[in-house]
Amino acid sequence: MNLSSKDIERIRNDFPILNRKVNGSDLVYLDNAATSQTPKQVIDCIVDYYSNYNANIHRGVHSLSQQATEAFEVARKKVQQHFNIAHPEEVIFTSGTTHSINAVASGYAKLLNPGDELIVSALEHHSNIVPWQMACEQSGASLKVIPMDASGALDLKAYESLLSDRTQLVFCNHVSNALGVINPIETIIEKAHAVGAAVLIDGAQAAPHIKADLQALDVDFYTVSAHKLCGPTGIGMLYGKKERLEALPPYQGGGEMIATVSFEKTTYAGLPHKFEAGTPNIAGGIAFGAALDYMNSIGFERIAAYEKQLLELATEKLSLIEGVEIYGTSEEKTAVLSFNIKGLHPYDIGSILDQMGIAVRTGHHCAQPIMDFYQIPGTVRASFSFYNTFDEVDRLIAGVIKAKEMLS
Numbered sequence: 001m002n003l004s005s006k007d008i009e010r011i012r013n014d015f016p017i018l019n020r021k022v023n024g025s026d027l028v029y030l031d032n033a034a035t036s037q038t039p040k041q042v043i044d045c046i047v048d049y050y051s052n053y054n055a056n057i058h059r060g061v062h063s064l065s066q067q068a069t070e071a072f073e074v075a076r077k078k079v080q081q082h083f084n085i086a087h088p089e090e091v092i093f094t095s096g097t098t099h100s101i102n103a104v105a106s107g108y109a110k111l112l113n114p115g116d117e118l119i120v121s122a123l124e125h126h127s128n129i130v131p132w133q134m135a136c137e138q139s140g141a142s143l144k145v146i147p148m149d150a151s152g153a154l155d156l157k158a159y160e161s162l163l164s165d166r167t168q169l170v171f172c173n174h175v176s177n178a179l180g181v182i183n184p185i186e187t188i189i190e191k192a193h194a195v196g197a198a199v200l201i202d203g204a205q206a207a208p209h210i211k212a213d214l215q216a217l218d219v220d221f222y223t224v225s226a227h228k229l230c231g232p233t234g235i236g237m238l239y240g241k242k243e244r245l246e247a248l249p250p251y252q253g254g255g256e257m258i259a260t261v262s263f264e265k266t267t268y269a270g271l272p273h274k275f276e277a278g279t280p281n282i283a284g285g286i287a288f289g290a291a292l293d294y295m296n297s298i299g300f301e302r303i304a305a306y307e308k309q310l311l312e313l314a315t316e317k318l319s320l321i322e323g324v325e326i327y328g329t330s331e332e333k334t335a336v337l338s339f340n341i342k343g344l345h346p347y348d349i350g351s352i353l354d355q356m357g358i359a360v361r362t363g364h365h366c367a368q369p370i371m372d373f374y375q376i377p378g379t380v381r382a383s384f385s386f387y388n389t390f391d392e393v394d395r396l397i398a399g400v401i402k403a404k405e406m407l408s
């Protein structure tokens with residue numbers, strides 16, 4: 001049942017990029033939390049679209065347009081099924097998580113009033129902070145923050161004390177991209193609903209590892225970027241409960257999102273078109289569906305179990321290096337290892353690793369408030385995917401030891 005080394009070998013053959021060399025060494029790609037690599041099944045799907053049925057959707061009576069429309073809508077149904085969403089029109093195709101959150105925040109900016117409160121977690125990516133600050137500026141609503149502790153866990157007692165009948169919306173990521181910690185979103189959602197607030201969960205970092213059941217979660221909005229789960233860039237999902245999306249004003253006007261247009265009055269189209277103005281990323285949407293098919297053919301439980309082994313091995317070996325500090329130490333984690341070495345700058349470590357062909361992320365990971373909490377400029381972040389190997393963990397550890405020697 002578990003992924004064997006034979007399975008991993010077969011899986012790696014699906015990813016052309018994993019065969020390349022970087023600075024003379026075999027690539028070790030450990031920046032999966034920023035973007036994942038793309039299997040040939042997904043690349044082929046994009047080539048097939050542009051080679052055989054590239055046409056604008058919904059608008060044409062001609063065969064190509066019908067074929068493209070059909071494939072795009074099939075992809076929407078795949079996304080719907082994957083996340084156990086009640087209705088296909090609750091799946092809005094966007095360019096990704098950032099776009100999805102901005103769409104919701106822009107709508108809320110028109111609905112919120114002075115005195116209304118929004119609650120954000122201390123663990124958020126900038127894309128789940130800045131759009132809400134903009135909405136607060138426009139509406140006069142205010143933003144409260146759920147604090148975190150040193151392990152990277154959110155303070156749920158403090159959260160409860162922030163909730164009130166003034167709370168309109170709570171937003172939090174499912175998994176922190178900077179630390180990899182899995183947040184207790186079930187509790188966060190339940191407590192928000194108890195005071196009548198809606199909840200938006202940023203699922204960008206969770207989706208590659210956890211198959212979320214959005215009906216069971218009873219979440220109001222959920223966002224995903226396809227490029228983090230083996231799909232292409234420039235496509236993602238905004239899920240919204242039907243009644244929430246119907247109440248939300250659209251934030252972009254244009255073609256495809258209208259029912260009727262005259263210079264006196266325009267009426268909006270129904271869901272999902274109300275939020276899909278203009279020509280969407282058609283090839284991307286279809287490839288997003290193919291990426292979900294690909295990952296489901298491996299199975300999310302097997303993916304999560306294997307990645308956990310990679311994380312445990314890497315954590316154990318890294319902890320043996322003197323001067324290493326790991327950030328995000330709570331039990332519930334996806335395969336993200338964020339760390340520093342005492343006295344060394346993360347950027348320098350990252351540069352030396354790159355010379356050895358090892359790709360990690362360094363910096364604040366678009367989550368400056370977390371770095372401020374730890375009073376550090378940034379971290380080195382190694383993030384694993386199911387196509388990484390135990391050998392690659394060893395190469396990372398050897399690389400970090402070498403970097404430490406060279407820098408100290």
Ligand SMILES: *Cc1c(COP(=O)(O)O)cnc(C)c1O
Nearest residue numbers: 096097098125173177204205225
């Ligand atoms: C990657 C990421 C985002 C931003 O996603 P984009 O694809 O850049 O829009 C937001 N939140 C989290 C938790 C992420 O990991």
